[in-house]
Amino acid sequence: MLKNFEAIVQKQQLFEDRSTIVVGVSGGPDSLALLHLLYQVREKMNLNIVAAHVDHMFRGEQSEDEMHFVINFCKKYQITCEATQINVSAYAKTRKISAQVAARECRYHFFTEVLDKYQADYLALGHHGDDQVETILMRMVRGSTGEALAGMKMKRPYHNGFLIRPLLAYSKQEILDYCKENELMPRFDPSNEKSDYTRNRFRKHVLSFLKQENPLVHERFRYFSETLLEDESYLQVLTEESMNKVIKRKEKSAVEMDIIRFLSLPLPLQRRGIKLILNYLYVNIPSSLSSIHIESLQALLSQNHPSGSLDYPGGLKVIKSYHTCLFTFEHKEATEYCLDLTIPSVLSIPNGNGSISCSFVSETGVHAKGNDIFLLNSRDLYEPLIVRTRKQGDKMKLKGMNGTKKVKDIFIDEKIPLHSRHSWPIVEDGKGNILWIPGLKKSSYEAENIEGDGCIVLQFRS
Numbered sequence: 516m517l518k519n520f521e522a523i524v525q526k527q528q529l530f531e532d533r534s535t536i537v538v539g540v541s542g543g544p545d546s547l548a549l550l551h552l553l554y555q556v557r558e559k560m561n562l563n564i565v566a567a568h569v570d571h572m573f574r575g576e577q578s579e580d581e582m583h584f585v586i587n588f589c590k591k592y593q594i595t596c597e598a599t600q601i602n603v604s605a606y607a608k609t610r611k612i613s614a615q616v617a618a619r620e621c622r623y624h625f626f627t628e629v630l631d632k633y634q635a636d637y638l639a640l641g642h643h644g645d646d647q648v649e650t651i652l653m654r655m656v657r658g659s660t661g662e663a664l665a666g667m668k669m670k671r672p673y674h675n676g677f678l679i680r681p682l683l684a685y686s687k688q689e690i691l692d693y694c695k696e697n698e699l700m701p702r703f704d705p706s707n708e709k710s711d712y713t714r715n716r717f718r719k720h721v722l723s724f725l726k727q728e729n730p731l732v733h734e735r736f737r738y739f740s741e742t743l744l745e746d747e748s749y750l751q752v753l754t755e756e757s758m759n760k761v762i763k764r765k766e767k768s769a770v771e772m773d774i775i776r777f778l779s780l781p782l783p784l785q786r787r788g789i790k791l792i793l794n795y796l797y798v799n800i801p802s803s804l805s806s807i808h809i810e811s812l813q814a815l816l817s818q819n820h821p822s823g824s825l826d827y828p829g830g831l832k833v834i835k836s837y838h839t840c841l842f843t844f845e846h847k848e849a850t851e852y853c854l855d856l857t858i859p860s861v862l863s864i865p866n867g868n869g870s871i872s873c874s875f876v877s878e879t880g881v882h883a884k885g886n887d888i889f890l891l892n893s894r895d896l897y898e899p900l901i902v903r904t905r906k907q908g909d910k911m912k913l914k915g916m917n918g919t920k921k922v923k924d925i926f927i928d929e930k931i932p933l934h935s936r937h938s939w940p941i942v943e944d945g946k947g948n949i950l951w952i953p954g955l956k957k958s959s960y961e962a963e964n965i966e967g968d969g970c971i972v973l974q975f976r977s
């Protein structure tokens with residue numbers, strides 16, 4: 516028995532007694548050793564083991580032979596076996612994907628079918644410690660960050676249960692020795708020897724060098740991976756707590772955050788905070804998104820200029836405006852509008868900017884405190900009232916002040932983000948006077964007292 520197999524299963528809580536485990540078995544040494552190990556603990560742990568094999572039909576008779584080898588192996592050990600033949604080359608051609616990607620997709624599709632058929636909770640695969648060293652190094656070179664640098668997880672949620680990789684604790688040599696000791700006679704896939712795949716190049720040139728330096732290098736990488744995952748999960752909790760105080764608005768396709776609060780976080784939380792937002796907004800993280808995007812955003816947010824924007828892959832735009840940073844997929848220029856406000860009515864403002872209700876009241880006693888409500892004496896009403904977006908040169912007579920002020924300056928003083936200014940509603944009367952910028956400022960046209968003929972009440976709801 517491979518050293519400590521049971522101890523690892525217990526320590527990592529890989530699976531429970533009485534579980535059904537589907538094992539992906541190619542016929543190679545790794546998966547064959549895995550199948551055999553699980554077979555060894557089967558009785559003791561009351562396991563139901565099912566082997567699943569896919570013949571990718573890449574190598575004609577040779578790969579068919581491998582399938583029969585797996586079927587016969589299972590027969591010998593009285594293990595249930597599900598085997599299938601899939602024309603992966605044809606699949607790859609119709610979908611215009613590489614043979615490797617196609618093989619993976621077909622394999623995992625079949626695995627889920629078998630998991631469902633046997634209502635299994637676990638899919639076990641034969642990746643080992645040397646695979647892990649290669650994976651981590653490849654990811655480093657590719658520029659992965661955070662949790663991804665920990666490589667493959669020994670246990671992670673998959674389909675309706677978990678994907679487990681019990682052999683990550685062992686080196687390839689230990690597995691080969693195990694196969695020999697137990698006379699398993701695995702098959703060797705010649706494509707593993709080709710050096711045209713990135714992984715094979717890492718195996719040949721980097722892993723062999725590292726093994727010379729330290730034959731137990733896989734254990735060092737395992738320790739690195741485990742501690743990194745622990746550190747990451749702790750930092751993730753801290754990030755989520757901190758970002759709760761930074762995020763101002765969170766919708767399906769847009770997130771707004773407070774830049775000052777964000778910049779007060781330590782850099783590791785800032786980086787993870789940005790990732791958290793991106794993971795939330797993207798359904799699938801685009802492969803072209805890299806650490807460069809995160810770095811350039813950190814630079815944009817910390818520079819003095821009050822505004823700026825970045826284009827992220829997949830149509831996501833990040834817009835800085837004063838103390839607010841908006842991540843949005845909805846950055847089509849806000850449509851201009853100019854709408855009649857009839858009395859009485861409720862008008863929905865375009866671009867999701869709320870509504871304005873408009874009614875006539877005859878009695879006194881209406882309070883118009885704040886900028887969300889506006890009163891206009893009937894005798895000062897010049898119809899039609901219009902709700903529109905801003906125009907160049909807009910000016911307004913401010914309530915309680917002499918003279919006029921540019922609408923543009925009002926937006927700047929109120930620190931309204933650039934993208935919001937284009938769609939903010941402005942209420943104008945039939946003479947072209949700007950009466951009110953709902954939610955922001957009132958003009959001197961507002962009624963001080965309600966007089967004889969009653970008044971119009973405008974109420975803004977954002």
Ligand SMILES: Nc1ncnc2c1ncn2[C@@H]1O[C@H](COP(=O)(O)OP(=O)(O)OP(=O)(O)O)[C@@H](O)[C@H]1O
Binds near residue numbers: 540547567622641
């Ligand atoms: N054709 C297949 N059918 C069923 N399972 C497979 C097949 N190919 C790979 N697997 C599963 O995926 C794991 C990883 O596959 P990969 O090709 O990366 O490894 P490998 O070094 O070829 O492993 P092995 O020595 O088991 O063939 C295998 O150990 C096995 O559990």
